[in-house]
Amino acid sequence: MATFHPQLELLTEHAAGSLSVAQSACVAAHLNYCAECRHSVVQLQNIGTALFESADPVPVGDVLLNRVLARLDEEAPLHHSSPADQAGSNATPALLQRLMQGDFSDLPWRKVTDALRITRLQTGDPNYEFALYHIKAGGVIPDHGHRGSEMTLILEGGFSDDRGTYHPGDFTYRRQEDEHAPQALADQDCICLAVLDAPLRFTGWKYRWMNPFLRLHAG
């Protein structure tokens, strides 16, 4: 059961469909772990329903109706069975599996420090970077401020920082001004999903890990 959740505004934008692909994927992955937030999103969608129902209807002609009716034969109703029992709530969310196309071990991890490896996943989002971090047990991510925001979701293991200890399903959202130096828990490697602002600055972001100050810390 998750202890750290997305902010209300993120859940609202997610429910409204107005959140970017990468951020929405991260929120959706959290929902996989968190019944409370799933429940909130269902309720937030009802706000959308209310606005939808009370919209001023825009007339649609019979031409369109007939066009749709003519296509019903090619689009036979699908036969739905009730969804099979899903894997346990700690399994990697299906959405992530789709992006990963394999296991964590199949991914092209890039070593950043002895404790940290990173791999990027393609969501097609032009505004946000979507990456997995692999932090060795007990390893520290060097103290870093953010140029933009950073969303993190723990998938395996856990880490701690000045705000607390995070376990699988826990979600954090840090803004530009926040600095933190998360440390993976001592007994297990940590894999987390990170969504960062502005891939246009990806080079900058990549180099940030490489700048002399950080290299000093990373040893």
Added chain:
Amino acid sequence: MQVVGEKQNVWTAPTGRRTDEWSECLTQIAEHEDRAAFTRLFRHFAPLIKAFALSGSTMSATHADELVQEVMLKVWQKAGAFNPEKAAASTWVYTIARNCRTDMFRRLQKFDTPLAAEDFTPEQDGEEPFAQLQSKRSGERIREMMADLPADQTQILAKVYMEGKSHAEAAAELDLPLGTVKSRVRLAIQKLQVQFERV
């Protein structure tokens, strides 16, 4: 027993199972491929879907018609997945419309993503019947209470939900500070008694 009220063909059956004309139509489609039921559903929802498509006016009328077709075809195909115990028909149709619109926006922007909006729906579906009923009741309550929100709050919710804008975009368009937009949304959501985890 809370009586839901008479508007919008909604009534509460003695069993507590809420039903309405549109849920019946969906069931007819699922069970009998009933075209008359589909036509009734189309006449009611197509104009709402078109209004939704044109909110924020970034979509052309042609694309809006395309969206109406796409959504209504999905409604036909997927009617069997509609569960009246879980949600109102309008919520179900709205969700399809929202997903199709998000996908269409991305297509129009030549935004190449391996993910469809549908993929963002949580996999766990196994809510307890009691929890489902609770969810559905709170949904009904929220939709009723929406009418009593102050106009300045509804206006922002409309930007976010109907126009698909972020809080930041809504703030820019309404020429309001982002903090004001966020606090109005929060106030509205509290008034609607949406439960959420404090962060």
